[in-house]
Amino acid sequence: MFPDHRSYTTPIYFSSDWLNEYWDTLDVDDYRFVYMGPKGSWTPFHVDVFRSYSWSANICGRKKWLLYPPGQEEFLRDCCGNLAYDVTSPDMQDRRHFPRFGEACRPLEVIQEAGEILFVPSGWHHQVYNLGELSSVQKEIDEWRDTMESWDHHCQVMMKSCTGIDYAEFASFLKTIANHRISFLSSRDANVFSEALSALGPHHATFDLQRVAQVLESMLSNEDFKRVMASESSINIEELLQEIRDTISNHNAAY
Numbered sequence: 001m002f003p004d005h006r007s008y009t010t011p012i013y014f015s016s017d018w019l020n021e022y023w024d025t026l027d028v029d030d031y032r033f034v035y036m037g038p039k040g041s042w043t044p045f046h047v048d049v050f051r052s053y054s055w056s057a058n059i060c061g062r063k064k065w066l067l068y069p070p071g072q073e074e075f076l077r078d079c080c081g082n083l084a085y086d087v088t089s090p091d092m093q094d095r096r097h098f099p100r101f102g103e104a105c106r107p108l109e110v111i112q113e114a115g116e117i118l119f120v121p122s123g124w125h126h127q128v129y130n131l132g133e134l135s136s137v138q139k140e141i142d143e144w145r146d147t148m149e150s151w152d153h154h155c156q157v158m159m160k161s162c163t164g165i166d167y168a169e170f171a172s173f174l175k176t177i178a179n180h181r182i183s184f185l186s187s188r189d190a191n192v193f194s195e196a197l198s199a200l201g202p203h204h205a206t207f208d209l210q211r212v213a214q215v216l217e218s219m220l221s222n223e224d225f226k227r228v229m230a231s232e233s234s235i236n237i238e239e240l241l242q243e244i245r246d247t248i249s250n251h252n253a254a255y
């Protein structure tokens with residue numbers, strides 16, 4: 001996020017780093033990461049990018065690492081060949097899901113304290129937990145948030161990359177669903193939107209509208225959502241809610 005901010009120097013032991021040497025030459029991006037999270041947060045089972053080796057310095061809090069030597073990942077795949085997401089899940093014991101889990105060795109368990117650096121050799125798959133409270137980091141995050149104009153936008157970018165959708169698009173999704181039902185209920189024109197709506201009928205359309213209204217109301221009680229919608233979307237949620245409520249009450253009056 002701050003590429004020119006030299007916040008640390010690479011320990012000599014790890015300074016032969018072809019991956020970042022290459023990416024620094026391209027000057028586009030790099031493979032340096034900061035992981036932060038509250039107690040209980042964790043990073044799912046994975047191997048590092050391009051099977052590179054890596055090192056990780058823990059600045060504060062405590063981490064628990066579960067590490068599997070190269071090759072063990074073959075026993076940690078599900079029946080479709082996908083790598084497990086959580087190697088501690090009870091699901092791993094189910095032979096129908098993870099047919100070869102019984103052949104896997106136990107992972108190497110390492111507790112990493114603040115100030116310690118861990119080296120992860122190439123091909124060692126791992127899963128990592130944040131054990132300690134990161135109250136000092138939380139304080140810093142709060143301070144950044146207060147000074148960063150683009151905080152909300154960054155959060156939306158992360159939400160979209162993690163979940164596939166952000167607040168504005170989710171609101172637009174709900175608006176589309178609501179509008180189809182509002183038109184269906186007001187015009188009674190069964191062909192306008194979908195065969196499905198006319199097959200399901202007006203009661204179902206009203207039911208859907210009630211559910212959309214419930215979701216919108218609960219989202220409106222969230223200050224972050226309201227702020228993001230005001231700055232990043234043209235949708236007026238209050239207006240939409242009013243339209244939904246009017247449609248529902250007209251429909252109820254008609255029946």
Ligand SMILES: O=C(O)CCC(=O)C(=O)O
Pocket residue numbers: 035042043048054055056063120126128129
């Ligand atoms: O600290 C974490 O949560 C994950 C770290 C990690 O996977 C890594 O450094 O390769």
Ligand SMILES: [Fe+2]
Pocket residue numbers: 046047048126
């Ligand atoms: Fe990793």
